[in-house]
Amino acid sequence: MAKLNFRPDFSKSLKKKFYLNDTETLAKLLVGKVLVKRTRKGTLAARIVETEAYLSEGDLSSHSAQGLTKRNAPMFESGGILYVYKIYGIHRCLNIVAGKKGAGCAVLLRAAEPLSGHEIMAENRGIDDPAKLCRGPGNLAKAFGFDVDDNFRSLDTPELFIQDETGAGPPELLVSRRIGIKKSAGMMLRFFEIGSKYVSASKKGSSINNISPSQGMG
DNA sequence: AACATGATCAACT
DNA sequence: GTTGATCATGTTT
Numbered sequence: 473m474a475k476l477n478f479r480p481d482f483s484k485s486l487k488k489k490f491y492l493n494d495t496e497t498l499a500k501l502l503v504g505k506v507l508v509k510r511t512r513k514g515t516l517a518a519r520i521v522e523t524e525a526y527l528s529e530g531d532l533s534s535h536s537a538q539g540l541t542k543r544n545a546p547m548f549e550s551g552g553i554l555y556v557y558k559i560y561g562i563h564r565c566l567n568i569v570a571g572k573k574g575a576g577c578a579v580l581l582r583a584a585e586p587l588s589g590h591e592i593m594a595e596n597r598g599i600d601d602p603a604k605l606c607r608g609p610g611n612l613a614k615a616f617g618f619d620v621d622d623n624f625r626s627l628d629t630p631e632l633f634i635q636d637e638t639g640a641g642p643p644e645l646l647v648s649r650r651i652g653i654k655k656s657a658g659m660m661l662r663f664f665e666i667g668s669k670y671v672s673a674s675k676k677g678s679s680i681n682n683i684s685p686s687q688g689m690g
Numbered sequence: 691a692a693c694a695t696g697a698t699c700a701a702c703t
Numbered sequence: 704g705t706t707g708a709t710c711a712t713g714t715t716t
Binding site: 538541542543557558559560561562563674675 | 705706711712713714715716
Binding site for chain 2: 524526533534535557559560561562563565567580582608609610611650651652653654
């Protein structure tokens with residue numbers, strides 16, 4: 473579970489093609505990967521344990537459902553960049569754009585297990601408990617210091633990337649409905665690691681069979 | 691008016 | 704330990 477010997481390694485970063493997977497597949501595959509951000513104060517890293525997929529079609533809760541707007545413009549770019557938006561005036565939500573340019577889909581990062589930069593995250597959050605630093609989408613974004621000026625930022629530089637640390641095998645996942653939405657609420661598009669104490673909200677879910685990469689539109 | 695939230699509190703298992 | 708209700712907050716539609 474905990475990666476005691478984690479070291480940031482840009483050579484293990486996910487490549488552009490990885491983000492062209494369809495949104496649901498990307499959401500599953502991102503669980504267990506490590507988000508790495510280098511700042512002036514130090515390097516932040518956390519292992520993703522909970523995600524949600526927001527689709528390009530047939531998903532009324534996706535920000536892309538109403539078409540291109542100024543706010544959701546990053547969603548319509550090619551996958552592998554950030555989409556950050558404000559919610560309830562207070563919080564930020566960090567998304568990874570998925571799929572081809574023009575598709576309009578993204579993966580919301582909902583929770584993560586801190587691996588590096590604990591002190592910086594604690595300072596950003598104003599709390600210490602490692603289990604709470606990156607638990608919940610607003611908290612995760614705040615711990616990492618992401619804001620709307622990070623929109624369109626690419627995930628393929630040594631300053632910001634996602635590292636594949638799943639050499640020992642992918643984590644076992646559960647699937648559930650997404651949290652905090654009313655439209656398209658029945659869709660099973662939330663994915664999280666079984667038994668992780670870093671997961672937000674409910675830890676109930678159904679088991680998933682296999683995960684296979686694809687090149688669909690999501 | 692709705693909103694991809696979080697903190698807090700009450701009630702329950 | 705968990706779940707559900709309540710509400711502060713301000714941007715977007």
